[in-house]
Amino acid sequence: MTEPSRQAVVRVEHLSKHFGVGSARVDALIDINMEVFAGQVIGLMGPSGSGKTTLLNCMACILEPSGGRLTLDGEAVYDDRWLRADLRRLRLDKIGFIFQYPNLLPFLDATDNVAVVLHLAGFGAAAAHTHAVELLDYLEVGHRKHAMPSQLSGGEAQRVAIARALANRPRIILADEPTAPLDSVRARIVMDLLRRIAIDQSAAIIVVTHDEMILDRFDHIFRLRDGRLETATDNVSRSPAPAR
Amino acid sequence: MNLAYRDIKHNLLRFVLTNFGLSLLLGIVIMMTGVYGGLIDDALRQARAANADLWVVEAGTNGPFAESSRIPGDTRELVSRVYGVQRAGSVTYQSVQTELNGAPHRLFLIGFEPGRPGGPRQLSAGRDILRGHYEMIVDSSAGLALGQEVLLGTRDHKFSVVGLMRNEVTSSGDPVAYITLRDAQALQFELAPPASRREQARGGSMETNDQINAVIAKVSPYVPIDETAAALSRWKHLTALTQAQQETLLSKFVIEKARKQQLLIMVLLVVVSAVIIALIIYTMTMDKVRSIATLKFVGAPDRTIVGLIVQQSLSLGITGYFAGLALVFTFRPFFPRRLVFDPESVVAVFAITIVVCLAASTLGIRLALRVDPAEALSAAG
Numbered sequence: 155m156t157e158p159s160r161q162a163v164v165r166v167e168h169l170s171k172h173f174g175v176g177s178a179r180v181d182a183l184i185d186i187n188m189e190v191f192a193g194q195v196i197g198l199m200g201p202s203g204s205g206k207t208t209l210l211n212c213m214a215c216i217l218e219p220s221g222g223r224l225t226l227d228g229e230a231v232y233d234d235r236w237l238r239a240d241l242r243r244l245r246l247d248k249i250g251f252i253f254q255y256p257n258l259l260p261f262l263d264a265t266d267n268v269a270v271v272l273h274l275a276g277f278g279a280a281a282a283h284t285h286a287v288e289l290l291d292y293l294e295v296g297h298r299k300h301a302m303p304s305q306l307s308g309g310e311a312q313r314v315a316i317a318r319a320l321a322n323r324p325r326i327i328l329a330d331e332p333t334a335p336l337d338s339v340r341a342r343i344v345m346d347l348l349r350r351i352a353i354d355q356s357a358a359i360i361v362v363t364h365d366e367m368i369l370d371r372f373d374h375i376f377r378l379r380d381g382r383l384e385t386a387t388d389n390v391s392r393s394p395a396p397a398r
Numbered sequence: 399m400n401l402a403y404r405d406i407k408h409n410l411l412r413f414v415l416t417n418f419g420l421s422l423l424l425g426i427v428i429m430m431t432g433v434y435g436g437l438i439d440d441a442l443r444q445a446r447a448a449n450a451d452l453w454v455v456e457a458g459t460n461g462p463f464a465e466s467s468r469i470p471g472d473t474r475e476l477v478s479r480v481y482g483v484q485r486a487g488s489v490t491y492q493s494v495q496t497e498l499n500g501a502p503h504r505l506f507l508i509g510f511e512p513g514r515p516g517g518p519r520q521l522s523a524g525r526d527i528l529r530g531h532y533e534m535i536v537d538s539s540a541g542l543a544l545g546q547e548v549l550l551g552t553r554d555h556k557f558s559v560v561g562l563m564r565n566e567v568t569s570s571g572d573p574v575a576y577i578t579l580r581d582a583q584a585l586q587f588e589l590a591p592p593a594s595r596r597e598q599a600r601g602g603s604m605e606t607n608d609q610i611n612a613v614i615a616k617v618s619p620y621v622p623i624d625e626t627a628a629a630l631s632r633w634k635h636l637t638a639l640t641q642a643q644q645e646t647l648l649s650k651f652v653i654e655k656a657r658k659q660q661l662l663i664m665v666l667l668v669v670v671s672a673v674i675i676a677l678i679i680y681t682m683t684m685d686k687v688r689s690i691a692t693l694k695f696v697g698a699p700d701r702t703i704v705g706l707i708v709q710q711s712l713s714l715g716i717t718g719y720f721a722g723l724a725l726v727f728t729f730r731p732f733f734p735r736r737l738v739f740d741p742e743s744v745v746a747v748f749a750i751t752i753v754v755c756l757a758a759s760t761l762g763i764r765l766a767l768r769v770d771p772a773e774a775l776s777a778a779g
Contacts, residue, residue, distance in 0.1 A: 207775065216695070216772050246697025257692045257774050259401075261408035266399060271696050273399045282399075302408075318696070330775055 161228065162189035163325050163358035164213060169222030171208055171381075182208040184381045186222070190358040192325070195349050197369065198362045200378035206362045207330065209378070213360065214251055214328050215241040227325045246275055250319030250357075252329035256311035258303035264290060264314045265299045271321040289317040293347065309340045316344070320351060327351065329361040338367050345371035401693075401702070402709035405686070416678055417717050423674060424715075425722030427667045428747055432726065432737030434660045439738040441569035441648040444506075445641070447519050448489065451623050453639040454613040454630055460639070462491050462611040464647045469636065471583070471608030474511075480629050482621030487514030488610040490582040493572065496550055499541055504572045507550075509582020515614040518576045524561035531581055535561035537573035539736075550577075551585040569653045571735040583607050668750055676758035679711045683762035690766050691773035700767060707762045715755035719748055 171183040183205045190196050198206050211217035212224060215231060224231045227248050231241070245251075258267045265286045272282035290296040295313040303311055312332065319327055329348065333341035345361075345368045352359045361372070369375060375387040406413045444463065453462070454469070454477050461467025474488045490509035495502055510516040512527050518535050524544045527533045534557040536542050548557045557577060566574040577585075587607030615638075617626050623640055630638035639647070649657075683690070690703055723744070730737050 211772055211775070214695070216770075216775075242694075242697050242699060245695070251695060253692075253774060257688065259689045259692065261401075261405040261689070262399075266404070270399060270401075270693075274696065274698050274702065279399065 161191075162225070163192050163227055164188070164190040164360065165223075165225040166209075166213070167223040167225075169209075169212065169219050169224060171205075171212060171217065171220050181381050183212070183219070186383050188376055188383065190326075190360060192356045192358055193352050194373045195345075195352050195359045195361065195371065197372035197375040198360055198378065199364070199375055200384075203380075204378040205381040206378055208381075210328055210330055210360070210362050213326070214249055215245050246271070247322060248325050250322070250324035250327040252312075252316055252319045252327065252332045254331040254334050256303070256306075256308075256315035258306075258311055258314055258318075260303050262303075263299070264295065264301050264303075264306065264310075267303070267314055268317045268321050271318055275322050286317070286321065289320055290314065293317050293320075308335050309343070312336065312340075312344060313347070316347065316351075320355065323355055325357055327357050327359045329359065331363055331365075332361065333363065333365050333368060341365060341368055342371070400709070401706045402713065405706070406710065406713060413714075417714060417721060420671075420675065420678070420714060420718035421721030421725060423667070423671050423722070424718050424747075424751060425725040427664060427671060427750075428719075428722050428726045428739075428744070429733075429737065430660060430664045430667060431743045431747055432730070432733075432739050433735065434657070434664065435738035435740055435743055436736040437569055437653055437656055437660065438649055440567050440571070440736060441653050442645055443566065444568055444574070445644045445648050447566060447574070448516050448614045449519065449616075450515060450614040450641055450644070451617040452483075452615040452627055452630065453641070453644050454486075454615060455611070455637050455639065457633075457635050457637050459637065460647050460651075462489070463644070464652050467611050468609050469611070469613070471610050473610065473636065474514075474613045476633070477613045477615050477630060480615075480626060482617050482623075482626035482629070483615045484618050485515055485616040487511045487516040487614050488579055488612075489516040489614055490579060490586060490611045492582065492586050494550060494585070496548060498548065503540065505536070505540060505575045506568045506572045507582055507585065508574060508576050509579040509586075509610075510576055511579045515616050518561070518563055518566070520563065521561045522564045524559070526561060527576065527578060528560075530578060532557050533560045534558065534575050534577050535563060536575040537566040538562045538564055539567055540573035540575070552588065555581070555585070557581075565736060567736060569648070569656070579610070583609070668754065671751075672754040672758050675711065675715060675755055676761045678714065679707060679759050679762040680765060682710060683707055683765050687765075687769055687773065690769045691771050694769065694771035695774040703766045704763050707766055708756065708759050711755045711759035711762070712752065715751045719751045 166186050166188045169183060169186040170181070172179055172181045174180055186209060198209065200206050208217065212219050218232055226244065231244065259270065262270060265283060268286035268289055269282040272285055277285065287296060287299055290299050293313045293316055295310050298306060298310050306314065333344055336344060348359050348361065349371060351357060377384045454473065455461035455467040456469050459465040459467045471488060474486050477483055477486045488511055492507050493504060494507055495504050497503065521535065522538060527535060532555060534548060536559055542548065542559045544559055544562065546559045548559065550557055568574065617623050627638035627640060630636055693703060
């Protein structure tokens with residue numbers, strides 16, 4: 155899994171996370187090690203309660219790990235120097251997030267749902283609007299740019315959500331079950347789209363999924379069980395590779 | 399991009415309905431300031447209508463409004479001779495109930511000497527009283543027309559309306575009517591025919607009815623009013639009150655209880671408004687928890703979230719205030735008593751509304767700031 159010739163966009167080293175103390179302590183993540191490089195689409199799989207979402211939340215800077223080291227695009231996060239505002243800025247600048255459900259703001263149209271992230275990043279109104287429309291066109295949903303979220307189909311809404319995740323050209327895109335609400339055809343379309351984005355934008359994409367139908371769309375698959383990284387599967391060889 | 403405006407636009411009907419309810423509430427607050435202003439203004443107008451520098455009343459009383467005061471009818475001549483007094487006029491005050499336009503109606507009768515201080519300030523229609531008897535100038539709120547006849551007194555004297563005034567009412571809202579002093583004295587002291595016959599039969603005293611309630615004096619601008627008041631008070635049976643003292647008596651003592659009641663109602667209404675605005679904002683924030691979590695997740699700073707809530711709160715308050723103001727001014731002519739709005743109180747209610755909105759939004763802000771961005775990851779909503 156380690157590719158020393160390239161710098162990992164996401165590097166997780168001996169990462170752990172536990173909730174509660176004493177007899178109530180639950181170890182959600184135990185000694186997780188992984189690296190994700192630019193242009194890769196990584197699958198994160200495992201049964202419910204295995205720690206996938208906890209790991210994703212740690213990588214999204216929503217949840218502080220209990221131990222270990224997390225490096226995002228060369229910056230070591232949670233090393234005691236980070237303030238909440240810094241983490242928010244890091245999320246805004248470097249991380250795009252695709253939720254299981256589109257989570258579009260119901261009071262904004264498709265364009266403004268994308269443009270809002272650009273506004274937060276400091277873009278002017280016109281520039282944000284133009285860029286948002288370009289992204290919607292790139293994701294082939296430009297014809298629905300004035301539609302409100304309630305007027306979009308599930309697939310269209312998910313594309314708008316992906317456009318929002320891409321708005322600030324993030325180096326890291328985290329997706330939590332992005333194909334769950336979609337049928338298999340649309341799920342494959344979305345995964346192909348993520349692959350295209352990974353290559354076009356040189357981004358590292360980590361996808362949490364239960365969907366066995368899209369396994370062939372990942373470069374690597376990490377499997378979690380009871381908070382531990384069990385195996386890392388290389389999609390080309392399909393042979394199990396040991397986790398670090 | 400103004401998120402508050404977009405959210406309002408998206409839920410416009412809800413905003414309009416909420417706003418309508420709030421505007422009614424704020425309208426009542428504004429109306430109460432008008433009632434409060436009207437109460438004070440009416441009380442002061444009553445005293446100011448006489449355009450007096452000094453009020454000469456019965457010794458030891460705070461007459462003629464705060465307490466009853468009775469002095470001999472020739473007191474005016476005494477007062478006129480005091481150094482500094484330019485002009486003086488006798489007045490009487492009494493409340494009467496009569497039937498006007500088929501309905502019982504109260505009037506506050508002022509008896510005055512035409513051509514002397516104490517008469518009506520300004521007429522809106524008709525003419526001054528020219529005849530010695532049975533002419534009347536009345537406030538238009540009484541609903542009387544020029545030429546209309548009104549029966550007054552135990553002997554049903556017919557008074558003819560010759561002039562109309564505007565906004566001349568007592569602090570309790572009764573319309574003021576001016577008649578001549580002689581007529582007023584007759585109404586105040588004359589007995590009904592049977593009672594009069596009985597009094598004569600038992601050899602009762604033929605006591606004069608030449609009594610008045612006060613003398614209104616205008617003082618020369620070259621003589622200090624206090625000096626003249628002191629000179630008048632040397633008579634053991636008289637007390638002289640300055641116009642300022644009379645106004646203080648009216649605004650601070652005569653209407654004190656009503657004033658306090660209305661102030662308390664206003665305070666309670668403001669508190670109720672604050673609670674309602676807080677609940678509305680809290681509910682609106684609750685409805686947006688998922689959107690707030692998503693905004694936080696994508697990197698929105700706290701100020702964006704706080705701005706969203708504060709702007710919505712202020713939008714509610716400001717539009718509610720102006721809608722309430724419009725409602726009050728629309729229905730003002732139909733209100734049973736005079737509403738008086740001075741710019742200061744209108745601005746003060748606006749400022750209170752803003753402060754209440756800001757205070758009320760803290761509940762919503764507290765909720766919003768506690769929203770965990772991770773809530774955006776939870777099941778669809």
